[in-house]
Amino acid sequence: MTASVELRGVSMDFDKYRAVDNVSVKIEPGEFFSFLGPSGCGKTTILRMVSGFIEPTQGQVLIGGQDMRGIGPNKRPTAMIFQNLALFPLMTVWENIAFGLEVRGADKAARRAKAEQLLDLVELQGVAERLPAQLSGGQRQRVAIARALAVEPKLMLLDEPLSALDLKLRQHMRAELRAIQKRTNVTFIYITHDQGEALAMSDRVAVMSRGQIQQVDVPQKIYNTPTNGFVASFVGENNKFSGTLTSVSKAEGKFKTDVGSFSVTLGEGVSRESKCRLYVRPEHVEFTLKPKTGFNSVPITVEDVSFEGNFAVVHMRDKAARRLLAEVRNDPARPPPAVGSATNIVFAPDKALVLLDSEATAYAEKE
Amino acid sequence: MNELLRRYGKPLTGLAVFLTAFWLLFLVILPYFDMFASSFRPYLPAVDVGGPKDVYSLNNYLTIFENADWHFFGFTFPMTIHLWVFILTILFSCLTTIVSLLMCYPLAYFMAKVISPKGLATFLLLLVVPLWVSELLRAFAWFIVLAFKGPLSLTLQNLGVIAEPIRWTWGLWGYSGVLIGLTYAYILFMLFPLYNAMTSLDTNQIEAAEDLGAKWWQTHWRVIIPHSKPGIASGSVTVFMLAVGSILVPTLLNSPSSSWFTEVIYNRMFDQNDWNGGAAYAFLLLLVCIFFVTGMMRYFRVGLADIAK
Numbered sequence: 001m002t003a004s005v006e007l008r009g010v011s012m013d014f015d016k017y018r019a020v021d022n023v024s025v026k027i028e029p030g031e032f033f034s035f036l037g038p039s040g041c042g043k044t045t046i047l048r049m050v051s052g053f054i055e056p057t058q059g060q061v062l063i064g065g066q067d068m069r070g071i072g073p074n075k076r077p078t079a080m081i082f083q084n085l086a087l088f089p090l091m092t093v094w095e096n097i098a099f100g101l102e103v104r105g106a107d108k109a110a111r112r113a114k115a116e117q118l119l120d121l122v123e124l125q126g127v128a129e130r131l132p133a134q135l136s137g138g139q140r141q142r143v144a145i146a147r148a149l150a151v152e153p154k155l156m157l158l159d160e161p162l163s164a165l166d167l168k169l170r171q172h173m174r175a176e177l178r179a180i181q182k183r184t185n186v187t188f189i190y191i192t193h194d195q196g197e198a199l200a201m202s203d204r205v206a207v208m209s210r211g212q213i214q215q216v217d218v219p220q221k222i223y224n225t226p227t228n229g230f231v232a233s234f235v236g237e238n239n240k241f242s243g244t245l246t247s248v249s250k251a252e253g254k255f256k257t258d259v260g261s262f263s264v265t266l267g268e269g270v271s272r273e274s275k276c277r278l279y280v281r282p283e284h285v286e287f288t289l290k291p292k293t294g295f296n297s298v299p300i301t302v303e304d305v306s307f308e309g310n311f312a313v314v315h316m317r318d319k320a321a322r323r324l325l326a327e328v329r330n331d332p333a334r335p336p337p338a339v340g341s342a343t344n345i346v347f348a349p350d351k352a353l354v355l356l357d358s359e360a361t362a363y364a365e366k367e
Numbered sequence: 368m369n370e371l372l373r374r375y376g377k378p379l380t381g382l383a384v385f386l387t388a389f390w391l392l393f394l395v396i397l398p399y400f401d402m403f404a405s406s407f408r409p410y411l412p413a414v415d416v417g418g419p420k421d422v423y424s425l426n427n428y429l430t431i432f433e434n435a436d437w438h439f440f441g442f443t444f445p446m447t448i449h450l451w452v453f454i455l456t457i458l459f460s461c462l463t464t465i466v467s468l469l470m471c472y473p474l475a476y477f478m479a480k481v482i483s484p485k486g487l488a489t490f491l492l493l494l495v496v497p498l499w500v501s502e503l504l505r506a507f508a509w510f511i512v513l514a515f516k517g518p519l520s521l522t523l524q525n526l527g528v529i530a531e532p533i534r535w536t537w538g539l540w541g542y543s544g545v546l547i548g549l550t551y552a553y554i555l556f557m558l559f560p561l562y563n564a565m566t567s568l569d570t571n572q573i574e575a576a577e578d579l580g581a582k583w584w585q586t587h588w589r590v591i592i593p594h595s596k597p598g599i600a601s602g603s604v605t606v607f608m609l610a611v612g613s614i615l616v617p618t619l620l621n622s623p624s625s626s627w628f629t630e631v632i633y634n635r636m637f638d639q640n641d642w643n644g645g646a647a648y649a650f651l652l653l654l655v656c657i658f659f660v661t662g663m664m665r666y667f668r669v670g671l672a673d674i675a676k
């Protein structure tokens with residue numbers, strides 16, 4: 001069982017503060033959909049509106065095409081996994097998992113059987129009689145997932161469920177969650193401020209800032225063709241240049257900065273008059289001593305090189321003392337430039353994106 | 368102990384140990400011990416004290432079973448007025464506890480989980496202000512309110528709710544006034560432990576229960592009450608013990624047909640001057656209450672440590 005979710009012009013005001021601002025998005029049945037954004041941008045508030053703990057001040061929440069206004073959380077076909085999991089500490093693991101069945105009046109044998117079946121599904125055996133406090137973080141995580149799945153929801157809502165785990169376990173649980181989602185085919189709405197998580201797990205991602213959706217797309221599009229400056233700087237690393245567009249022809253143009261004029265590709269909605277900036281990903285930057293034809297070139301000084309194994313990050317500054325980053329693949333035959341050396345970086349025009357400044361960009365810089 | 372010695376040295380440690388021992392021995396154990404011992408000795412004229420008649424026995428305790436028999440479904444029990452008062456005292460102390468619990472549970476929930484912090488401050492103040500008035504005055508206030516032809520009767524009469532004035536304190540075998548007075552006097556001792564227990568409950572757990580489909584009463588039954596159990600136990604023990612041991616409220620608010628066991632003790636000690644007998648009754652009451660409370664705690668599976676929390 002699975003269901004679509006649609007938010008139609010949804011806003012949420014707390015007193016005068018608008019936590020969610022006119023959000024519209026349609027999530028397909030069986031989709032793994034993430035909301036990604038910095039903390040405080042309204043992600044949890046969206047989830048709480050979908051689960052029914054709060055009613056939007058404006059707009060509609062539809063689950064499976066049905067308007068949910070006035071329907072309480074215990075009547076919606078959703079199950080939530082809370083940021084702190086909220087397992088019941090006084091119940092054993094299996095009682096926790098079977099709680100949803102218990103309140104529906106299932107008898108004890110049926111409850112126990114279902115709990116065992118779900119413990120198998122989340123690959124957790126031999127802990128049914130334990131209390132949550134006697135489990136490790138990863139095991140508790142699995143219990144929470146099993147407890148939510150027990151009520152056979154059409155829609156799972158997950159509020160940063162992995163944030164309490166250590167890095168290694170987090171990596172592992174990513175794959176696990178994704179696998180469980182594919183196996184059960186339940187629609188997942190996943191919330192995170194971790195862009196790696198969102199990109200790795202989701203079918204589609206909505207990037208949010210200040211209560212508004214900035215972009216909704218598949219992970220590759222979010223990363224490669226961000227629609228504005230906020231998305232470009234929040235998702236992944238980016239080198240940023242201020243300047244002005246001097247000429248525009250179709251999707252290409254010239255962008256003048258304090259370290260030279262570059263051939264660039266124009267992002268969505270960019271025109272001569274718009275306030276915009278140039279963004280170049282660190283992995284799209286190459287080092288050469290001589291300028292390369294058809295490429296943009298910036299003279300730089302290398303400040304530091306950190307070797308990460310499969311790649312190295314080069315920290316450098318241009319003539320205007322702007323901090324820049326480059327990522328080079330590990331290749332013993334072509335090592336990154338030495339610290340202190342003066343050289344050039346080059347990048348292709350189709351990798352130089354000029355994007356609109358959104359209001360959100362200013363916000364992201366403050367963070 | 369070694370830790371103490373290492374930290375504070377011999378003189379200071381010695382002083383601390385001595386003071387604690389002194390406090391325990393002279394201010395806690397000795398007075399009770401003396402009373403305990405005298406409760407086993409007969410009440411005698413001054414000349415006979417220490418004489419041949421002054422022997423230890425259980426007689427002072429057994430007087431509660433003396434005299435008249437009481438028939439109940441064909442069985443005959445030794446039932447005296449003292450025993451009857453004793454039973455009713457326990458019973459109505461339980462009832463006071465239950466009524467306090469029923470009133471405080473929703474209130475504590477409201478304070479802990481519903482009201483905004485700003486509203487809570489005002490709310491707490493309103494609750495605590497009556498506590499600044501002495502117990503005597505509060506009991507008197509109820510005495511006046513509940514009086515035959517008193518303000519309550521008059522108001523209801525004027526509103527046309529009742530035709531004749533009502534003797535408010537005569538209901539429930541003459542214990543209704545006592546019940547009201549005791550509940551009013553000790554209700555906050557129930558409220559605060561409950562409130563404390565509930566504030567420590569993560570609101571997400573309530574929401575998780577609801578999200579999993581629980582109806583409001585199921586959430587209370589399976590999540591909130593189990594979590595609040597230590598608070599419920601601690602509040603109940605406090606209110607019960609205070610109610611059993613109260614003398615002021617029952618004296619003022621009982622009816623001609625009812626009395627409280629503390630009054631019986633008081634009478635034995637001060638009216639009949641039988642301190643030995645009074646002490647025996649006091650210990651009897653204490654003993655039964657301790658048994659009763661520990662029994663209840665065992666039944667509801669709460670430990671002493673839970674209550675201390």
Ligand SMILES: Nc1ncnc2c1ncn2[C@@H]1O[C@H](COP(=O)(O)OP(=O)(O)O)[C@@H](O)[C@H]1O
Nearest residue numbers: 014017019037038039040041042043044045046
């Ligand atoms: N119940 C509430 N009352 C008032 N403000 C709230 C409430 N819930 C959330 N907010 C505010 O709304 C904003 C968004 O919160 P939230 O949705 O929790 O953000 P996120 O989950 O993205 O970190 C925050 O500024 C927060 O302070």
Ligand SMILES: [Mg+2]
Nearest residue numbers: 040043044159
């Ligand atoms: Mg959040």
